[in-house]
Amino acid sequence: MAYQRSEKMEQRLAANRERILGAARKLVSKGGLREARMGTVASEAGLSTGALYRYFPSKADLFVDVLNAAVDHEILILDKIVEGPGSARDHLRNAVASFVRRALRGPNLAYAFIAEPTEADVDAARMLCRKQFGEVFKRIIRTGIANHEFPEQDVDASAACIVGAFTEALVGPIAPSTRGTKTQDRLIDAVSSFCVAAVVGAGTGA
Amino acid sequence: MAYQRSEKMEQRLAANRERILGAARKLVSKGGLREARMGTVASEAGLSTGALYRYFPSKADLFVDVLNAAVDHEILILDKIVEGPGSARDHLRNAVASFVRRALRGPNLAYAFIAEPTEADVDAARMLCRKQFGEVFKRIIRTGIANHEFPEQDVDASAACIVGAFTEALVGPIAPSTRGTKTQDRLIDAVSSFCVAAVVGAGTGA
DNA sequence: CAAAATAGTGAATGAGGCTTCACTTTTTGG
DNA sequence: CCAAAAAGTGAAGCCTCATTCACTATTTTG
Structure with missing residues (x-):
């Protein structure tokens, strides 16, 4: 009979995937793509380099996913502001302020991607x-x-x-x-x- | 007796240096640092790769020179505007407009440097x-x-x-x-x- | 538990490209 | 023209990673 992943296994794999994405996000937000080595991502995620390639076909794919996830999140917030109450001027002010605030706060990486070292x-x-x-x-x-x-x-x-x-x-x-x-x-x-x-x-x- | 470069030789070397800088500028303004290979710069300048290293100690040095030359030129123009007649508002408008115009016109590279592919x-x-x-x-x-x-x-x-x-x-x-x-x-x-x-x-x- | 399938490992592979270096060519000085 | 010095050549060396792969470990199925 064909192999079938148990619930537990499914979850562990998903958790691994998340840990990889998290590690990649962290690294890229520090030093940009160049310095985010696959090896480093792997060890940061507690896996071997080879394992990464079970989750993502290439470095580019991995980091495109990272970027998209981060940006989707950001865009969602901005959209909410735009759809909320207030004048266009308020929307504009709040959208910019929200983005800047968020970027200043954490290792949000949307901006690390923009300025490639x-x-x-x-x-x-x-x-x-x-x-x-x-x-x-x-x-x-x-x-x-x-x-x-x-x-x-x-x-x-x-x-x-x-x-x-x-x-x-x-x-x-x-x-x-x-x-x-x-x-x-x-x-x-x-x-x-x-x-x-x-x-x-x-x-x-x- | 010690070797001494003739006038003619001196000029040829200077010309080579300029050709190298020109080639580098051209290439970087097209594809950024990454795609500006030393080999390509060399052949564009009509020299061998090895020869480049007689003029510049490394790729980084070469391109720092390129960048500085370009920017110095740009800054000179901006300074002239600022020192010229008119209100601060005029200065601001003219400075921005001048930079943008210049960038749009040619393979000015100040901007290629900023957005690294x-x-x-x-x-x-x-x-x-x-x-x-x-x-x-x-x-x-x-x-x-x-x-x-x-x-x-x-x-x-x-x-x-x-x-x-x-x-x-x-x-x-x-x-x-x-x-x-x-x-x-x-x-x-x-x-x-x-x-x-x-x-x-x-x-x-x- | 044994066999099959999948997951994970990490050293070897390979590609890209800067830099070097043993050698050739050109320039200089006598 | 000859020897010394400099300039120029370009293939080989080397380093840095991404990617692969032969192998081990774990999970699933009967």
């Missing part, structure tokens, strides 16, 4: 460069605040947001595909308007 | 996730526009900017280090205010 040296250089860009914007904002052109605001945060905003608008998957100078001009305008409005209106809170 | 499958999943986040915000913005809470704006661009803004604020090097719940609360507030102000005030242009 590379080699240490190069990464350091990259950081420095982004910092340099940030400095330029901090300087602009500080001047504007001194002028009373802009309201008081967290200069570091605003500068970071600006750098992030135009970066993502350029390379992110949401970015409208930019063919033709017309589309490009429109994008340039949209992004710079976004940033200006944000800085000019920052503090227009609640 | 990994394995294809994982990358695809990551894209999808960011898209999902974008969708949530697009929906909010669309509703707000329909309500006349928000002005008309490029919904894709705004959503991309929002996702980029909070991502960078969380993980970027400009992000204020977040210890203590007080700092965290402040960051949450700053980032969400930034996004709200941007969307509420978008179109407040020129």
